[in-house]
Amino acid sequence: MRDTGFPLADAENDFLRARRRQVLSRLATWLRREPDDVNIMLPFHEVVDALGMRSENRLGLRSIRLDSIVGSVDRTRDFDRRFRPTSGRVRERWQRLALAQRRGESVPPIEVYRIGELHFIIDGHHRVSVAHALGLTTIDAYVTEVVTRINAAGIRYRGDLIVKDYRRLFLERVPLTGEARAAVVVSDPWDYAQLGEHVEAWGFRLMQDEGKLLDRAEVARRWYTDEYTPVVGMLRQADMVGDRTETEAYMWVAGERYRLIRTHRWDPDVLSAVRDSSRR
Incomplete structure (x- = not known):
């Protein structure tokens, strides 16, 4: 976390740095000719459809690794895979949360689904994005565990869901x-x-x-x-x-x-x- 002594200015700079990193990441992906889904957040419902839903269980409050959060229930357009803002749409709320963090104010836990070792945000996208930008490694979250027919091991990108989906269908047959x-x-x-x-x-x-x-x-x-x-x-x-x-x-x-x-x-x-x- 860079600190100039002016929290408001620092929060604004935090957002600008996060946006700049997102743009540079997209450029690097294009230059390396990597698949388009490398920087795309995993959509929770697509993952569940591919793996097959069995049950869910509320685990309560947990401390989880930020790098284990790979997807979202409904906000996949606003942030990339590393929760960097993809546009200026989220700027106002993002900067308010960054300012609160810099002032040491308490921030409520986020809410996530857990599938295997992966987490998907239900509520708290901006908080996760700010936490990444400020260099944190963990975050408090209310966790609901989702048990699936096929395990989530090996899922990195959206394209991996195709393999999981066909394997699930095969194992049903x-x-x-x-x-x-x-x-x-x-x-x-x-x-x-x-x-x-x-x-x-x-x-x-x-x-x-x-x-x-x-x-x-x-x-x-x-x-x-x-x-x-x-x-x-x-x-x-x-x-x-x-x-x-x-x-x-x-x-x-x-x-x-x-x-x-x-x-x-x-x-x-x-x-x-x-x-x-x-x-x-």
């Missing part, structure tokens, strides 16, 4: 649990749709073979234990995973197997044919 849920991962969100179709087709053949109906949970369990795990084990032994995820290697070799041999069986001859084809 193929309800894996525990170790299996964590192991089945792809990089391209579109691959989750293709994998879902593949598992459902595998489950249909299984039900035909056994002559009985199985629910989605049982199909998912049997696919992982009877199909996925043995095949991935063979791929590891044959050094055919490469720089893909194991799930991506499985999808590739399963597709090539059927294209080349038109069979759903697995044996060393199948893997040899696929390996020879990839080399050619």
Whole structure:
């Protein structure tokens, strides 16, 4: 915090510095040709839609890290990802709060939703922006925890929500649990749709073979234990995973197997044919 001894002038300068940093950040993003969403605050409702809502629980007053606040319920246009003002619209209120902070006046806690380790502001955007500008690292907040079907790990930018959304849809179709849920991962969100179709087709053949109906949970369990795990084990032994995820290697070799041999069986001859084809 820079202090000239004149709180009003300092508060005005705080706002001007915050605006200047926001403009310079946008320019740097453009020069580096980074995605447009790098500096955009995450919209809370889009995150919840992508992850799937389960429940919420009020945790009460907590001290939270400012850098854990990454989004907002309804003010994503007024501030960027680091809560720097995006225009002069918020200047009057912003400077009043900065002045109060500089005079040592008490400021009420903000209110946030918590998803995993991320926080989204319900009320208190200006207070968070001022706290960032003054170099603070924590802020008091009334926290409501939101529990989602898919965890929020790995979300940095708005584009990451696409992956989470497709994974959530995949796990509704193929309800894996525990170790299996964590192991089945792809990089391209579109691959989750293709994998879902593949598992459902595998489950249909299984039900035909056994002559009985199985629910989605049982199909998912049997696919992982009877199909996925043995095949991935063979791929590891044959050094055919490469720089893909194991799930991506499985999808590739399963597709090539059927294209080349038109069979759903697995044996060393199948893997040899696929390996020879990839080399050619």
